[in-house]
Structure formats: structure tokens, C-alpha cells
Amino acid sequence: MIELTATDGHQFSAYRADPADTPKGAVVVLQEIFGIDSHIQKIxxxxxxxxxxxxxxxxxxRVKPGxxxxxxxxxxxxxxxxxxxIDRQQLLGDIQVAVDAVKSAGKVAIVGYCxxxxxxxxxxxxxxxxxxxxGxxxxxxxxxxSEKRKVPTLLHFGENDSTIPMEQVTQFRxxxxxxxAFTYPGAAHGFSCxxxxxxxxxxxxxxxDRTLSWISQYVEGQPPILLKNAGIYAQQKAEKKKKKKSGGDDLGPPMD
Incomplete structure (x- = not known):
């Protein structure tokens, strides 16, 4: 564990892991509600x-260490x-400090669970x-x-998540x-843990697999790996500029 200091003087810990070779970039992992436990450390x-x-x-x-x-x-x-x-602005400030702590490694992705x-x-x-x-x-x-995304955003939802109705996911998309936004048949909340x-x-x-491809594309800058049903929004900006087919709609990747 290392120690970080927020702009308001708050000191907090962070679990850090470094690659064996020259880093390709950095990933900030945001915890579930259970803390920085062995699962988050494993990720x-x-x-x-x-x-x-x-x-x-x-x-x-900010509430209780450890x-x-x-x-x-x-x-x-x-x-x-x-x-x-915990105040939301304080949380975002702490996340900013974590991003700043690893940005020397290259471009930074944020991956969060729950x-x-x-x-x-x-x-x-x-x-x-x-x-x-x-996410x-x-x-x-x-x-x-309501807000358009400022950076490429990938989301995962379970179709059997009792806390996030599929009707709301459909509306969101x-x-x-x-x-x-991808969904997974039969998957409940916390399906990745x-x-x-x-x-x-x-x-x-x-x-x-989708998460790693996303990070590889936008952090390393490699050409995108086209996935089945990936949709136009999983491709590079150049692809997004292509003229849409007349009469069709594009709500992002279909839920599969």
C-alpha cells in the first residue's frame, strides 16, 4: 500500500501494482462497497x-481506514x-489524485465495479x-x-441484476x-466478482475481454479489435465519422 494526499490535506491509502516491464499506460481501479479487499487487489x-x-x-x-x-x-x-x-466532490478529488499519481506511466483508464x-x-x-x-x-x-460523455465509455450490466432493471438499461442506451453498453444474459449484480x-x-x-480491448485501444492507441456486435461506438473516431446508413438507427452495441 502507498499513501496519497488529497488537495484538502486528507491522506488516504492506495493499493498499487507495477508491471514487470515498461508500462503501456495506467489503470485506476475503483472499489466496490466492500473496500480494498483481496478481490480488488487481485484485479x-x-x-x-x-x-x-x-x-x-x-x-x-475518509470514513474509516482499512x-x-x-x-x-x-x-x-x-x-x-x-x-x-462521503461528499461526491471529495471522492472525485481523491480519484483525481490517484490518476495524477500514475499518469507518468502514460495514458490513464478508470475501471470501476459496483x-x-x-x-x-x-x-x-x-x-x-x-x-x-x-463501469x-x-x-x-x-x-x-443527460450529459454527453467526454471520454470513451464502456459499461457492463447483468440482465438478471435485480438492482438495475433492464428497462432502465434500455432507456439509458x-x-x-x-x-x-453491453448486457449479459443470466448475469446478476456482481457477476464479475x-x-x-x-x-x-x-x-x-x-x-x-471487452474491457481489455477498450483499454488497449484508448490507452495504448492501438487499432481497435472489432468484437462481435461491437457497434460503431466501439470503433475509432475515424469510423464514427462515416456516414450512417439512411433509415437506420444506431443505439450503440446491441445488448447480447
């Missing part, structure tokens, strides 16, 4: 293994309570110096569709065609 290590400087800021430190909650009803309740005790997914989506328009964002099953994202009951390996692997 951070995995991004480092892919060649990125990876850092996971401990966003609960939070590590259980994946049960009590842990969920305690985690949700802590999210309500509560962190919401924060990743907010960061796209509020945090400077980021190349792209990825996994952030509950409040589907209610915030209609309002925000500039966002690539192997410590949660809703874990679904197939969906987790597909989402990870």
Missing part, C-alpha cells in the same frame, strides 16, 4: 500483469452506509487526464443520462448512444 494485480501501472485508491478512508467488509447482508449494509457519508462503476462513470466528465472509463454494474448510472453469489464465469470473461 489490480491482473491489470499490472497485462502491462499497466495499476492503482486502487481506498475511497472509504475497511474490508464481508460479502453478506451486514457487509452490504455497512458499505452502503459509508458511501452516504459503487466504483458509478464513480467511474461520473469521473468521465469530472476527472481530468483520463483516456477512457469502464461494471453501477446502480445509479442508468439514471444519469436510447438516450446515450455515445456509450457502449468470484467472491459473490452472483458470479458468472462466462459473463465475467466476456466483460474482461
Amino acid at each position: 489490480t494485480d491482473a491489470f499490472a500483469a497485462k502491462g499497466y501501472v495499476a492503482i486502487a485508491p481506498s475511497l472509504f478512508d 475497511v474490508n467488509l464481508a460479502y453478506d447482508e451486514s457487509g452490504i449494509s455497512d458499505g452502503l452506509a459509508m458511501t452516504q457519508q 459503487w466504483g462503476g458509478e464513480l467511474a462513470y461520473a469521473s468521465a466528465n469530472r476527472v481530468s487526464g483520463i483516456a477512457c472509463v469502464v 461494471y454494474y453501477g446502480n445509479d448510472i442508468v439514471n444519469n443520462y 436510447a438516450y446515450r448512444p455515445d456509450v457502449s 468470484d467472491r459473490r453469489e452472483g458470479y458468472q464465469e462466462d459473463a465475467a470473461e466476456k466483460a474482461l
Whole structure:
């Protein structure tokens, strides 16, 4: 763990992992409501293994340092309570500090899970110096569709997520065609976390493949890897400039 200092003097910890070779860029990992636990550390290590400087800021430190909650009803309740005790602007400020701490490695992506997914989506328009964002099953994202995204944004939702109705995801995609939003059949909330009951390996692997391709495209600057049903919004800006077919619509990648 390392220590970071926010602009208001708040000191908070962060889990950092560095690649073995010259970094390709950096990834800021935003936590779920359970803290910087072994799951978030594992994700951070995995991004480092892919060649990125990876850092996971401990966003609960403003309430209580060293939070590590259980994946049960009590842990969920305690985690949700802590999210309500931190000012959103302070959170975004702490995320900005984490971005600044790794930007020397190159372009920076933000990837968030659950509560962190919401924060990743907010960061796209509020945090400077980021190349792209990825959000996994952030509950409040589907209610915030008024602002056009300032950086390329990729989202993952489970079709069986009881906390995010598919009707809201469909509505969100209609309002925000500039966002690539994928859904996963049979997947529940937290489907990418192997410590949660809703874990679904197939969906987790597909989402990870898309996430890594997204980061590779916008952080490393490589040509995009075209995925099945990727849609125009998963391609380079040059592709976006192509004339749309008459009579058709393009709401981003179809939900599959």
C-alpha cells in the first residue's frame, strides 16, 4: 500500500501494482462497497500483469481506514452506509489524485465495479487526464443520462441484476448512444466478482475481454479489435465519422 494526499490535506491509502516491464499506460481501479479487499487487489494485480501501472485508491478512508467488509447482508449494509457519508466532490478529488499519481506511466483508464462503476462513470466528465472509463454494474448510472460523455465509455450490466432493471438499461442506451453498453444474459449484480453469489464465469470473461480491448485501444492507441456486435461506438473516431446508413438507427452495441 502507498499513501496519497488529497488537495484538502486528507491522506488516504492506495493499493498499487507495477508491471514487470515498461508500462503501456495506467489503470485506476475503483472499489466496490466492500473496500480494498483481496478481490480488488487481485484485479489490480491482473491489470499490472497485462502491462499497466495499476492503482486502487481506498475511497472509504475518509470514513474509516482499512475497511474490508464481508460479502453478506451486514457487509452490504455497512458499505452502503459509508458511501452516504462521503461528499461526491471529495471522492472525485481523491480519484483525481490517484490518476495524477500514475499518469507518468502514460495514458490513464478508470475501471470501476459496483459503487466504483458509478464513480467511474461520473469521473468521465469530472476527472481530468483520463483516456477512457469502464463501469461494471453501477446502480445509479442508468439514471444519469443527460450529459454527453467526454471520454470513451464502456459499461457492463447483468440482465438478471435485480438492482438495475433492464428497462432502465434500455432507456439509458436510447438516450446515450455515445456509450457502449453491453448486457449479459443470466448475469446478476456482481457477476464479475468470484467472491459473490452472483458470479458468472462466462459473463465475467466476456466483460474482461471487452474491457481489455477498450483499454488497449484508448490507452495504448492501438487499432481497435472489432468484437462481435461491437457497434460503431466501439470503433475509432475515424469510423464514427462515416456516414450512417439512411433509415437506420444506431443505439450503440446491441445488448447480447
